[in-house]
Amino acid sequence: MRATTLLNTVLGIKFAIVKGVEFTDTGLVCDVEPTTTIARCGGCFRPVSQVHDTRKARHWRHLDLAGMSLTLRYAPRRVNCTRCGVTTELVPWAEPMSWFTHAFEQTVGYLAKEASKTVVSTMMRVAWSTVGAIVGRVVGRLLPGDQLNGLTHIGVDELSYRKHHKYVTIVTDHVTGRVVWAREGKNADTLKAFFADLGSERSARLEAVTIDRSQAYISAVSESAKNATIIFDRFHVQRLVQDALDEVRRAEVRAVVEDPQGRRELKHTRFALLKNPWNLTAIEETKLTDLAKTNATLYRAYLMKESFAAILDRRQPHVVRSKLREWTSWALHSGLKPFAKVARTVEKHLDGIVAYVATGLSNARSEGTNGKIRTITRRSYGLHSAQALIALIRLCCSGLILKPFQATLRFHQT
Numbered sequence: 001m002r003a004t005t006l007l008n009t010v011l012g013i014k015f016a017i018v019k020g021v022e023f024t025d026t027g028l029v030c031d032v033e034p035t036t037t038i039a040r041c042g043g044c045f046r047p048v049s050q051v052h053d054t055r056k057a058r059h060w061r062h063l064d065l066a067g068m069s070l071t072l073r074y075a076p077r078r079v080n081c082t083r084c085g086v087t088t089e090l091v092p093w094a095e096p097m098s099w100f101t102h103a104f105e106q107t108v109g110y111l112a113k114e115a116s117k118t119v120v121s122t123m124m125r126v127a128w129s130t131v132g133a134i135v136g137r138v139v140g141r142l143l144p145g146d147q148l149n150g151l152t153h154i155g156v157d158e159l160s161y162r163k164h165h166k167y168v169t170i171v172t173d174h175v176t177g178r179v180v181w182a183r184e185g186k187n188a189d190t191l192k193a194f195f196a197d198l199g200s201e202r203s204a205r206l207e208a209v210t211i212d213r214s215q216a217y218i219s220a221v222s223e224s225a226k227n228a229t230i231i232f233d234r235f236h237v238q239r240l241v242q243d244a245l246d247e248v249r250r251a252e253v254r255a256v257v258e259d260p261q262g263r264r265e266l267k268h269t270r271f272a273l274l275k276n277p278w279n280l281t282a283i284e285e286t287k288l289t290d291l292a293k294t295n296a297t298l299y300r301a302y303l304m305k306e307s308f309a310a311i312l313d314r315r316q317p318h319v320v321r322s323k324l325r326e327w328t329s330w331a332l333h334s335g336l337k338p339f340a341k342v343a344r345t346v347e348k349h350l351d352g353i354v355a356y357v358a359t360g361l362s363n364a365r366s367e368g369t370n371g372k373i374r375t376i377t378r379r380s381y382g383l384h385s386a387q388a389l390i391a392l393i394r395l396c397c398s399g400l401i402l403k404p405f406q407a408t409l410r411f412h413q414t
């Protein structure tokens with residue numbers, strides 16, 4: 001059997017044929033040609049009749065063959081497209097701007113979804129920044145551009161990355177738990193762009209939108225989704241209370257100047273204070289019991305945080321409303337400024353917070369998605385653009401099912 005015949009059979013690249021083969025320092029190089037008779041424009045993908053000359057040979061990384069690097073080599077033709085002018089032809093095995101074959105990119109996409117950054121770069125021998133670009137192309141190819149049909153309950157979140165200097169706004173479908181839209185930025189204009197993509201008809205069908213308390217989002221939602229209830233995401237609200245507690249703790253630490261031992265002990269209560277009670281270790285539990293005796297102020301703040309969470313766990317909206325009123329009154333008179341501040345915010349947005357309970361939206365699901373997104377963000381260090389981060393989020397959280405490329409045996413006559 002000839003080497004080219006063998007390669008044609010095992011590589012199984014659609015609409016391409018291996019014409020020659022050569023071993024170089026880097027591995028195996030296959031000379032390939034498209035089998036399609038009519039050339040296509042690399043700009044608009046339409047068939048073109050006028051073919052100019054050929055360009056210099058280009059190389060595309062394909063999947064390794066038995067551990068050896070495999071490259072496709074072909075000199076693309078210059079074509080004259082009626083729409084785009086003189087461009088380079090589209091090759092059937094790769095996207096116009098890519099140096100990798102579809103098969104290679106699909107496998108990178110699969111790995112980027114399932115494995116760590118190091119695994120992807122090491123296994124595929126590509127820089128992590130290149131992975132970002134590849135994922136962008138895979139998502140563009142496989143995910144429908146518009147995933148906004150049938151939305152009724154959505155969540156809007158802002159995601160900070162690059163040490164909180166940059167933001168991405170993410171829209172999640174609460175029913176499916178999928179990310180359906182994402183864009184760089186976190187202001188009203190960013191969200192208005194979402195409603196523009198959604199269109200007025202589909203916007204009108206939205207029943208509930210969960211958001212954080214940012215005024216920018218509130219105005220964008222009430223302007224565009226007239227029939228939707230605005231709901232304040234439980235986790236955003238709860239985070240305010242946790243932040244207030246941490247502020248009280250820091251003030252208490254600062255206040256204990258003359259007692260280094262006591263100061264250290266207070267400092268180390270942070271995690272015990274912020275955790276859910278059922279997740280506490282025995283040591284943390286002891287720390288809290290001691291705190292009740294040694295620092296009444298901080299312990300009171302802790303109880304306020306806990307009771308706030310307990311109120312939001314309840315099911316009946318009217319109970320939640322009255323309990324929240326009691327809580328805000330307690331917080332306002334607690335003598336703890338950070339809590340008084342939260343209490344005023346809660347009062348101002350009471351309807352939105354109670355609406356959360358009324359709709360019974362499962363926060364476990366959206367928190368699951370948020371957790372997943374946070375993990376992706378941590379993995380994204382080294383991806384330098386918001387575009388790459390968004391591509392990775394869409395790859396992992398849009399319900400896309402990817403498999404590593406598998407060649408199917410095809411027999412060629414050469």
Ligand SMILES: [Zn+2]
Nearest residue numbers: 041044081084
């Ligand atoms: Zn064209």
